[in-house]
Amino acid sequence: MADLVVVGSVALDSVATPFGKVTEALGGSATYFSYAASFFAPVHVVAAVGEDFPREHLDLLSGRGVDISAVTVMPGEKTFRWTGEYGFDLNEARTLDTQLNAFAAFRPALSPRHRAVPFLFLANIDPDLQREVRAQMAEPALVALDTMNFWIEGKRDALLRTLRVVDVLLINDAEARMLAREANLVKAARAIIELGPRAVVIKRGEYGALMVSGGEFFFIPAYPLENVVDPTGAGDTFAGGFMGYLAQRGSTDEATARKAMVYGAVMASFAVEDFSLERLKRLAPDEIEERYGVFQSMVSVER
Amino acid sequence: MADLVVVGSVALDSVATPFGKVTEALGGSATYFSYAASFFAPVHVVAAVGEDFPREHLDLLSGRGVDISAVTVMPGEKTFRWTGEYGFDLNEARTLDTQLNAFAAFRPALSPRHRAVPFLFLANIDPDLQREVRAQMAEPALVALDTMNFWIEGKRDALLRTLRVVDVLLINDAEARMLAREANLVKAARAIIELGPRAVVIKRGEYGALMVSGGEFFFIPAYPLENVVDPTGAGDTFAGGFMGYLAQRGSTDEATARKAMVYGAVMASFAVEDFSLERLKRLAPDEIEERYGVFQSMVSVER
Numbered sequence: 292m293a294d295l296v297v298v299g300s301v302a303l304d305s306v307a308t309p310f311g312k313v314t315e316a317l318g319g320s321a322t323y324f325s326y327a328a329s330f331f332a333p334v335h336v337v338a339a340v341g342e343d344f345p346r347e348h349l350d351l352l353s354g355r356g357v358d359i360s361a362v363t364v365m366p367g368e369k370t371f372r373w374t375g376e377y378g379f380d381l382n383e384a385r386t387l388d389t390q391l392n393a394f395a396a397f398r399p400a401l402s403p404r405h406r407a408v409p410f411l412f413l414a415n416i417d418p419d420l421q422r423e424v425r426a427q428m429a430e431p432a433l434v435a436l437d438t439m440n441f442w443i444e445g446k447r448d449a450l451l452r453t454l455r456v457v458d459v460l461l462i463n464d465a466e467a468r469m470l471a472r473e474a475n476l477v478k479a480a481r482a483i484i485e486l487g488p489r490a491v492v493i494k495r496g497e498y499g500a501l502m503v504s505g506g507e508f509f510f511i512p513a514y515p516l517e518n519v520v521d522p523t524g525a526g527d528t529f530a531g532g533f534m535g536y537l538a539q540r541g542s543t544d545e546a547t548a549r550k551a552m553v554y555g556a557v558m559a560s561f562a563v564e565d566f567s568l569e570r571l572k573r574l575a576p577d578e579i580e581e582r583y584g585v586f587q588s589m590v591s592v593e594r
Numbered sequence: 595m596a597d598l599v600v601v602g603s604v605a606l607d608s609v610a611t612p613f614g615k616v617t618e619a620l621g622g623s624a625t626y627f628s629y630a631a632s633f634f635a636p637v638h639v640v641a642a643v644g645e646d647f648p649r650e651h652l653d654l655l656s657g658r659g660v661d662i663s664a665v666t667v668m669p670g671e672k673t674f675r676w677t678g679e680y681g682f683d684l685n686e687a688r689t690l691d692t693q694l695n696a697f698a699a700f701r702p703a704l705s706p707r708h709r710a711v712p713f714l715f716l717a718n719i720d721p722d723l724q725r726e727v728r729a730q731m732a733e734p735a736l737v738a739l740d741t742m743n744f745w746i747e748g749k750r751d752a753l754l755r756t757l758r759v760v761d762v763l764l765i766n767d768a769e770a771r772m773l774a775r776e777a778n779l780v781k782a783a784r785a786i787i788e789l790g791p792r793a794v795v796i797k798r799g800e801y802g803a804l805m806v807s808g809g810e811f812f813f814i815p816a817y818p819l820e821n822v823v824d825p826t827g828a829g830d831t832f833a834g835g836f837m838g839y840l841a842q843r844g845s846t847d848e849a850t851a852r853k854a855m856v857y858g859a860v861m862a863s864f865a866v867e868d869f870s871l872e873r874l875k876r877l878a879p880d881e882i883e884e885r886y887g888v889f890q891s892m893v894s895v896e897r
Contacts, residue, residue: 510815
């Protein structure tokens with residue numbers, strides 16, 4: 292069992308989907324990631340919030356054993372807020388408002404203890420910051436990175452430099468195509484491997500995910516849900532399950548990574564069943580194992 | 595090893611994709627199906643063509659051992675022609691022209707020999723005709739059906755009657771949603787099972803396919819191709835590999851059907867690598883087994 296560090300956002304999200312809405316609910320990439328990963332391994336969050344951030348949200352993470360000692364409360368600042376909505380095509384969010392607030396001045400400086408942690412997840416933040424954090428780490432076993440269209444378009448050179456110093460890129464399919472400048476997803480995945488990471492995990496929403504590493508492809512479907520309520524945080528929750536399992540096993544080999552992909556998909560499948568972290572808060576470890584078993588049965592050619 | 599009958603179209607297709615074009619090339623649902631299935635089991639085609647249909651195309655099918663004794667040449671008629679094009683999103687064809695010709699008066703009457711065949715594929719034709727053919731069969735082991743948006747919208751009641759007398763529906767995801775009048779694909783699949791078939795196979799183009807039967811889901815990805823040239827016929831080729839393998843094994847149980855799904859996806863992956871049946875014509879049985887092996891490795895969680 293190894294520890295994990297995640298650097299990313301802790302936020303207040305206002306989200307509307309065809310199935311309801313929430314206002315200033317707990318959100319943020321580091322939140323979803325750490326909550327999901329906490330089912331598998333010890334997690335340390337590096338993030339910044341404003342003075343207005345409700346204490347109960349931090350208590351929620353602490354309650355899961357998440358180390359929040361590096362969640363800085365920025366004096367005089369408000370917490371990062373995101374407002375978005377989804378139509379019936381839940382694959383794509385429409386951002387209505389983003390207020391960086393405390394997040395704008397976020398310059399993560401890791402403690403000696405956090406620098407020695409073997410597993411690092413760089414959630415979707417400025418690629419220059421991601422690289423700065425990476426440089427602070429002593430000798431990590433695995434560094435994984437998320438990014439988005441905003442950085443691919445706006446800070447491409449910085450992102451390319453960062454890609455050279457990470458092991459795994461987690462990205463959605465549209466972003467993979469954009470990053471590789473290649474419409475064919477197979478070619479795009481191979482092109483991304485040429486950019487530095489030794490593995491790329493491409494998330495395809497309701498169509499599941501694939502991992503390309505060492506020239507091999509591995510595919511998993513999305514869990515067949517009858518009711519998807521809010522896809523916000525699904526990608527970070529996937530990353531939390533994926534990285535959490537790798538850390539739990541203390542391994543990054545292909546066989547472990549494949550199981551980690553399934554745990555990632557399992558965790559994401561719970562996250563989207565309700566707004567914010569509501570479903571994850573009701574989640575029991577037994578349910579994770581049960582859904583993992585269903586996943587295996589859904590993809591087994593030989594039974 | 596059991597025999598297969600397919601009832602559908604034998605056509606001349608003019609197709610343009612971003613990667614080239616062909617004019618009046620061999621096409622049609624029964625053509626793709628029978629050619630693909632011929633790698634697995636003896637196939638009998640029931641179809642109608644015009645007097646202008648090139649003899650070489652029938653020779654091509656005969657050369658694969660396909661029984662073309664029930665391909666009727668309609669006196670004074672021309673062959674069914676379809677003209678379509680695809681943009682860079684190869685998932686959706688745009689039909690530019692359809693000339694039913696010989697196909698308009700097609701009233702399949704099966705010979706006693708064909709009525710006794712255990713596996714029947716009703717390709718995408720008028721659901722009333724599909725049901726008439728079904729009624730002619732003695733005691734089939736498995737009847738599978740394809741259909742399309744045109745019939746779902748235009749002859750819904752006839753289609754619903756036909757669905758009550760078939761075992762498997764093969765359909766694409768948009769059509770599944772349209773048929774079930776349900777946006778959620780999981781609910782749509784379950785609703786379709788309520789309409790009659792004991793299994794539904796939903797094809798999702800580049801995202802693979804899923805099968806729902808006995809309350810169980812089974813997912814496969816699409817083969818990761820770097821170059822998709824023309825998706826025309828992919829669905830019928832999938833059906834040919836799927837039904838062909840079932841007939842070869844003489845079984846319709848879940849374990850056999852899962853392997854059949856992989857063979858369907860393997861055959862479809864070859865079909866789309868070139869226009870018309872060009873890639874299938876160059877296909878060696880070894881290549882099928884090789885790609886089947888790659889498929890298994892791409893979806894195996896435990897290796």
